[in-house]
Amino acid sequence: MSELPAVGLLWRSRKIPLAWLLLTRQPVRLAVALAGISFAGILMFMQLGFRDGLFDASVTIHKLFDADLVLISPRTISSISMSGFPRRRLVQALGDPEVKGITPVNWNFLLWRNPQNKSTRSILAIGFEPNDPLFLDPSLKAKAQLLTQRDRVLFDELSRDEFGPVATWFREGRTVESEVGGKRVRVAGLVGLGPSFGADGNLITSRETFLRLLPDTPAGSIELGLIRLSPGADPAVVQQRLRNQLPKDVTVFTKKEFEESEKDYWRSSTAIGFIFTLGAGMGFVVGCVIVYQILYSDVSDHLPEYATLMAMGYPLTALLGVVGREGLLLAMLGYLPAYGVGQGLYALVRSATKLPVEMNSTRALVVFSMILVMCMGSAAMAMRRLADADPAEIF
Amino acid sequence: MAALPSNGNGTEQGDGNGNGASSPPGAVAPMVDLQELCHWYGEGEMRRQVLQRVDLRIHPGEVVLLTGPSGCGKTTLLTLVGGLRQVQQGRVTVMGKALEGSSRRRRQQLRRHIGMIFQGHNLLRCLTAEQNVQMGSDLLPGLSYRARRDQAREWLRAVGLGDHLGKLPHDLSGGQKQRVAIARALAAHPKLLLADEPTAALDSRSGREVVDLLKRLAREQSCAVLMVTHDPRILDVADRLVEMEDGRLRVAPPLLATS
Ligand SMILES: Nc1ncnc2c1ncn2[C@@H]1O[C@H](COP(=O)(O)OP(=O)(O)OP(=O)(O)O)[C@@H](O)[C@H]1O
Ligand SMILES: [Mg+2]
Numbered sequence: 001m002s003e004l005p006a007v008g009l010l011w012r013s014r015k016i017p018l019a020w021l022l023l024t025r026q027p028v029r030l031a032v033a034l035a036g037i038s039f040a041g042i043l044m045f046m047q048l049g050f051r052d053g054l055f056d057a058s059v060t061i062h063k064l065f066d067a068d069l070v071l072i073s074p075r076t077i078s079s080i081s082m083s084g085f086p087r088r089r090l091v092q093a094l095g096d097p098e099v100k101g102i103t104p105v106n107w108n109f110l111l112w113r114n115p116q117n118k119s120t121r122s123i124l125a126i127g128f129e130p131n132d133p134l135f136l137d138p139s140l141k142a143k144a145q146l147l148t149q150r151d152r153v154l155f156d157e158l159s160r161d162e163f164g165p166v167a168t169w170f171r172e173g174r175t176v177e178s179e180v181g182g183k184r185v186r187v188a189g190l191v192g193l194g195p196s197f198g199a200d201g202n203l204i205t206s207r208e209t210f211l212r213l214l215p216d217t218p219a220g221s222i223e224l225g226l227i228r229l230s231p232g233a234d235p236a237v238v239q240q241r242l243r244n245q246l247p248k249d250v251t252v253f254t255k256k257e258f259e260e261s262e263k264d265y266w267r268s269s270t271a272i273g274f275i276f277t278l279g280a281g282m283g284f285v286v287g288c289v290i291v292y293q294i295l296y297s298d299v300s301d302h303l304p305e306y307a308t309l310m311a312m313g314y315p316l317t318a319l320l321g322v323v324g325r326e327g328l329l330l331a332m333l334g335y336l337p338a339y340g341v342g343q344g345l346y347a348l349v350r351s352a353t354k355l356p357v358e359m360n361s362t363r364a365l366v367v368f369s370m371i372l373v374m375c376m377g378s379a380a381m382a383m384r385r386l387a388d389a390d391p392a393e394i395f
Numbered sequence: 396m397a398a399l400p401s402n403g404n405g406t407e408q409g410d411g412n413g414n415g416a417s418s419p420p421g422a423v424a425p426m427v428d429l430q431e432l433c434h435w436y437g438e439g440e441m442r443r444q445v446l447q448r449v450d451l452r453i454h455p456g457e458v459v460l461l462t463g464p465s466g467c468g469k470t471t472l473l474t475l476v477g478g479l480r481q482v483q484q485g486r487v488t489v490m491g492k493a494l495e496g497s498s499r500r501r502r503q504q505l506r507r508h509i510g511m512i513f514q515g516h517n518l519l520r521c522l523t524a525e526q527n528v529q530m531g532s533d534l535l536p537g538l539s540y541r542a543r544r545d546q547a548r549e550w551l552r553a554v555g556l557g558d559h560l561g562k563l564p565h566d567l568s569g570g571q572k573q574r575v576a577i578a579r580a581l582a583a584h585p586k587l588l589l590a591d592e593p594t595a596a597l598d599s600r601s602g603r604e605v606v607d608l609l610k611r612l613a614r615e616q617s618c619a620v621l622m623v624t625h626d627p628r629i630l631d632v633a634d635r636l637v638e639m640e641d642g643r644l645r646v647a648p649p650l651l652a653t654s
Contacts, residue, residue, distance in 0.1 A: 013539070013540070015533045015540075016526050018521075021526070302520075305517070305520065310506075312530070313504070313505075313509075313534055314503075315503050391506075392479040394513055394515075395473060395474055395513055
């Protein structure tokens, strides 16, 4: 204890842990309180998780690209309508000493004919030079060679079922052909990308095939330019340099900014953020009501005992401290199960919906703060009841 | 009872509230000094006087019993002495400190040195006997947790409950609970003990035991006692008996001894 005198002194001068005993000696009430707090916490975890997960789902494809910086047209506001810009700009970027490689990408929507029932549906087509790097995942590299033949596509096996049993048929060894934009294409292989907000399904093809399927695309125009930097280069610095060098007909984003701009589009153009934040707010309010009820009745039930303590010479602040500590304990005890169950439910949601819902430290902290505010706020309200503890009335 | 926690009797009585003037020169300063104390309840039309010019002086170590018919103002007197109510008129000096016009905080400070035993035991239901008593000794400054706990145990042994340390009030009999309450009151080393009908909820035998115990322990701590009681069988423990009627004190005939 000599090396930690302050802790030793605190330990020596500790008192009966009244708040803890008040809570634990009434196990039923404690269980109800914890169930309420945990429920509120789980609700907040789920709502905020869904919200963030849905926004994350809007950049499923964006995340896959092997790029440090990207070029897009300033007229592009979201992935559902990408505008084109001159491919020359991307080649110009190659002049920067720290730019190691570039990949021009075409990006547009096409009508895909379901090979089974012949219904058509909009699918996202991504075109690139089969020898260029496209995705971070190296497994695409081998499959890309299949695209050197004309009118071949790689089909996203995670696309929604409405596009037809393409993946199943393909794995069965059948030749899967479909009509895209009025032209016949053959599925040369499968990739796993995943649907996003804007696109229910995806296919990858060579730029040559892409331009055949979409003959209206102006020659030398691309929708997306991927830029890879040499190791150790600071993307922000190169980004600034490119901004100064390139004409204003392109926007230079870091990959992160590219994802954020897409998320921002969905945030501002849909009510998703509002709805789920509201849901989390409901959880907060429900939790507040429960904790307040519990603490208020706890204080009321023990009013004569609090008055006795005041008669013994305990100051009012000591009693306020007891109620405050009860709130703090409830917050901590209630948060743990909420965190655990939240983790479990996230795993369940991930496996059931393919939505990228994951626990992250920010959300864990946000929910804990909400629970803390909920419990301490309720404790502060319940403290007002202590004003009714009159030591003169207990004789 | 040699092992009883010692009463840190370094008292600072009569620390200059100008009250020393009222006691005769050379005499020990009284523990409690009431002069012309009046008290009213209610407002306006309903205002009713319950204490009428009460004069009372209790000396250190003295055991004073207060009796009188129901509603005559005994409890009111006790709450005023204990600093639980604001003094309205007259002078109340406890341990040399004038209580008239004193702040909440000063009265709360003073209460640390006054033990109180209530008609109901008023133990904390969620604490064991030992923890209840320690709520009293926790008020003592400068002692380690262990020392305060050991004192609490000593007190419980002193009131004969050494075997019931870990029991909740729920599992104790009425007399046992009242003895825990006595231990709790004494654990804070009070110089003054106020008790309001401590035997009311007890049968005559355990009532007698509790009062004897109270008196003996108070004696050992040289602690003054002001006890309200209706119980005629325990009047003999008093050094002095004071009777109250309609808010006035009159010194009882049998044990007359006041200045
Ligand atoms: N808080 C209060 N407000 C108004 N009147 C009160 C209050 N407390 C007591 N009284 C009244 O003041 C009078 C004296 O009350 P007190 O409690 O001091 O009597 P007591 O002598 O202790 O009686 P008992 O022996 O029944 O306990 C009673 O008439 C009572 O009704
Ligand atoms: Mg009374």
